[in-house]
Amino acid sequence: DAGVIQSPRHEVTEMGQEVTLRCKPISGHDYLFWYRQTMMRGLELLIYFNNNVPIDDSGMPEDRFSAKMPNASFSTLKIQPSEPRDSAVYFCASRQTGSSYNEQFFGPGTRLTVL
Amino acid sequence: AQSVTQLGSHVSVSEGALVLLRCNYSSSVPPYLFWYVQYPNQGLQLLLKYTTGATLVKGINGFEAEFKKSETSFHLTKPSAHMSDAAEYFCAVSAYNDYKLSFGAGTTVTVRA
Numbered sequence: 001d002a003g004v005i006q007s008p009r010h011e012v013t014e015m016g017q018e019v020t021l022r023c024k025p026i027s028g029h030d031y032l033f034w035y036r037q038t039m040m041r042g043l044e045l046l047i048y049f050n051n052n053v054p055i056d057d058s059g060m061p062e063d064r065f066s067a068k069m070p071n072a073s074f075s076t077l078k079i080q081p082s083e084p085r086d087s088a089v090y091f092c093a094s095r096q097t098g099s100s101y102n103e104q105f106f107g108p109g110t111r112l113t114v115l
Numbered sequence: 116a117q118s119v120t121q122l123g124s125h126v127s128v129s130e131g132a133l134v135l136l137r138c139n140y141s142s143s144v145p146p147y148l149f150w151y152v153q154y155p156n157q158g159l160q161l162l163l164k165y166t167t168g169a170t171l172v173k174g175i176n177g178f179e180a181e182f183k184k185s186e187t188s189f190h191l192t193k194p195s196a197h198m199s200d201a202a203e204y205f206c207a208v209s210a211y212n213d214y215k216l217s218f219g220a221g222t223t224v225t226v227r228a
Contacts (some may be wrong), residue, residue, distance in 0.1 A: 031214055043205065043218040056215070091158060104216060106158035
């Protein structure tokens with residue numbers, strides 16, 4: 001299996017622009033998680049989906065952030081408009097119901113820089 | 116709610132020396148505990164996990180951790196450090212009935228030749 005795939009790996013954009021991050025979970029996994037990693041706040045869970053349905057979005061920082069999962073093999077995290085404080089590494093992770101006790105498999109991350 | 120405290124943001128060890136990374140957790144229900152490793156510019160990789168049963172858990176790359184309920188700890192050890200162990204290590208906790216992971220702040224390990 002190719003593992004969790006994220007694109008792009010690096011994104012540099014200017015303040016005010018829309019940014020879309022993409023994730024393809026491992027085939028057969030029914031949970032998908034979006035995390036943000038910063039020096040100040042560490043790893044934070046933003047939102048997670050089960051069977052393509054958002055279950056908990058309490059970690060989404062504000063309305064500028066939105067996430068969708070239109071099908072079992074694709075999810076997006078969108079920031080509109082982007083701000084410099086959104087600069088971070090964004091990770092996607094997936095897991096499978098019935099697998100080893102909440103073990104999550106992480107993608108390589110997208111490093112976002114907002115100028 | 117679950118939370119994790121990792122003691123020490125940076126640890127420096129000599130090659131061949133013991134690696135000890137400390138993790139204390141807080142959980143109102145039986146926890147599942149994890150150690151993840153992150154190499155530069157990469158995602159997180161699972162080192163080992165504790166769910167139930169044996170309290171001494173062995174993972175990949177020679178690492179192991181011991182779950183001590185009385186001390187609410189899950190410290191990570193490796194008897195002999197290798198240069199390739201230089202990375203950031205994260206302890207994480209989840210409730211047995213929840214799917215969310217709560218991560219510690221991370222500990223960066225450097226290995227001196």
